Amino acid sequence: MAEQLVELNVTGMHCNNCAMSIHKLLEKKGLQNVLVSFASEEVKFSTADQSLLPGIITDIENLGFHVVDDIATHKTPFYDKVENKFTFCALFTAPLLLHMLFPWHFLHNPVVQLILCLPVFLVGCFHFGKSAYSSVKGGVPNMDVLIFIGSTSAFIYSLVGTVQNLGVHYLFYETCATIITLVLLGNVLEKRSVNQTTSAVKDLMKFQQVNASRVTKDGIEIINAKDVIAGDTLQVNEGDQVPVDGEVLSGEASINEAMITGESIPVQKKKYDTIIGGTIVLEGNIKIMATKVGSNSTLSQIIDLMKRAQAAKPPVQKLGDKVAAIFVPVVLVIALLTFIITYFATNVGMQGSVMHAIAVLVISCPCAMGLATPTAVMVGLGRAAKNGILIKGGDTIEAVANTKFVIFDKTGTLTTGKFSIKDIEVAEGQNMESVRGAIVAIEERSNHPIAKSLVNGLSGLAKQKVILRSVAEEKGLGMRAEDVEGNNYFLGTAKLSDNDNFNLALYKNQVLIAQIAIEDTIKPDAANLIVQLKKMGIKPILLSGDKASRCASVAKTLGIIDVHSEKLPDEKLSVVDIYRKKGKTIMIGDGINDAPALTQADVGVSMNDASHIAIQSAKVILLNTDLQSVVKFLQISRHTLLTIKQNLFWAFAYNIIAIPVAALGFLNPMVGALAMAFSDVIVIGNSLRLKVKKVS
Structure with missing residues (x-):
């Protein structure tokens, strides 16, 4: 059974960690061509067994996400938006931080700090805890495991200090709240930044969201472009956007095709010319017949190809994926060893040991490694x-x-592929008119540039056009045809000719009847x-x-x-x-x-x-x-690959340096959380440079 592409709309993905969790889950199930984009909330994969789909959807939802029918009509609840979660947490975290700057004694009260921290901790539990538990349960632990353990450790440590009245040295409510708030800030920045990397696809999708003027027997009917069906006659006026692919029935127009070809010079279109949906009529009015609509349109195919392109991982990403896959367990072990060694081998005590371990947990961020390749690829594809x-x-x-x-x-x-006929030499006993008629009749069935040029050059001269019963094109050879009288023709490369001046030869019933010399520029x-x-x-x-x-x-x-x-x-x-x-x-x-x-x-x-x-x-x-x-393609590709390598270098270097620094106690957990959040932004920012950087 042939594999089919499955597309799902999945809400609840807040960052690249979420996407990586789903990606790992689907790969573990043996699915192919997996693409998970948290920015566009899309999940795609190929499977030959459609009966597996309900179980796959259930597994995705068990990870804490929601599969919806239509992302355009789905409205995310106010409380579930990561931006709103960040704002809510920031309001409670700010007073917790202020007590370190101002001598406001009531903010030093452990109960007040507990009251301020508790709402933030609960948001963190639902946001990170749910994702962490689901990922561990699914056998694919993600970065949220580290965030949840780090913030929970700080909260429980502080709660014990409050209940047992152990003093201010046991209160780290601000650490718990700040970790959660800063990581949420990182999620917000990450989502906004990645949204920019997918802007090329989104810009193209906007061209599909237009109305069309359908010509009916009662006049003009305004409909949505997605409701146009093949064969409809549409009126497109000056200034309008062409709603779908079609063929000009009447009128002439100057069309701006820059959004498809990148060419800013307008193209003149007249009767029988093809026209591409999404292009703009700069001058003139035309009637067109819709030929390719919906997913068959040129624009839809381009959008689909660009989305699928993001799913094809460059080999350079494999190293990042392998490291990210074992990263969380390794970090947990390092954090545990940090706590044990610090507690038993130094004199910093329980408090210092816990803080060192928490710093290791929150500073460790495989997000940057996960983002290094896809963000650069998306921007590179968009620029191309x-x-x-x-x-x-x-x-x-x-x-x-x-x-x-x-x-x-x-x-x-x-x-150029635009040929001109230099000479036609007719064999003895043959008629020039019948030769021209045979050439036109045969070549008008081919899309090859030479064929088109022959038809254009001879159509006005061919008075005795041959009526054909069948025509077949042979790769690299030419055209074979049979007329209604049973005569067989072959028109193709004059490979057997001794005269290099002639490019093509026309045979009738295996007898050479003409040779054609054509010129190309x-x-x-x-x-x-x-x-x-x-x-x-x-x-x-x-x-x-x-x-x-x-x-x-x-x-x-x-x-x-x-x-x-x-x-x-x-x-x-x-x-x-x-x-x-x-x-x-x-x-x-x-x-x-x-x-x-x-x-x-x-x-x-x-x-x-x-x-x-x-x-x-x-x-x-x-x-x-x-x-x-x-040349532009080669340059963009080279710079995209260079950007990927730069991103991976910074992502690896960040973790290689940051984890030992945190383990040795030189990094405050709050600073670690802030640094972790902005490591993603640095990688994304480097990718976004591809939009404007000189690639020559």
């Missing part, structure tokens, strides 16, 4: 998307690190791209099914040394494999014949105007046809 680069997986970012080779297909990648930014790749230490390779002479000409113009020409799809696969054995290899292509090679490469990159199969095979899609997107 805003530059017209759609990256399908977070693991792709690391896969392009240390790239040695970039292999280019020629037609439609390094060249090199993209204006191709030469600059090759120069930049060489500066980055990357070797460009040309791999094409076209003739050797034409490939050599393009390669010479662009400065490419290694050329592989006249290659069929399976031969392209072999070439890619050869380079992969030498180093990290990227393949950039656009045709059906490139699909296997795109899959075989470490990273396949497809142009947006490529065939559907090529786009599905690639890991990266360049929505903007500007080749500079290739």
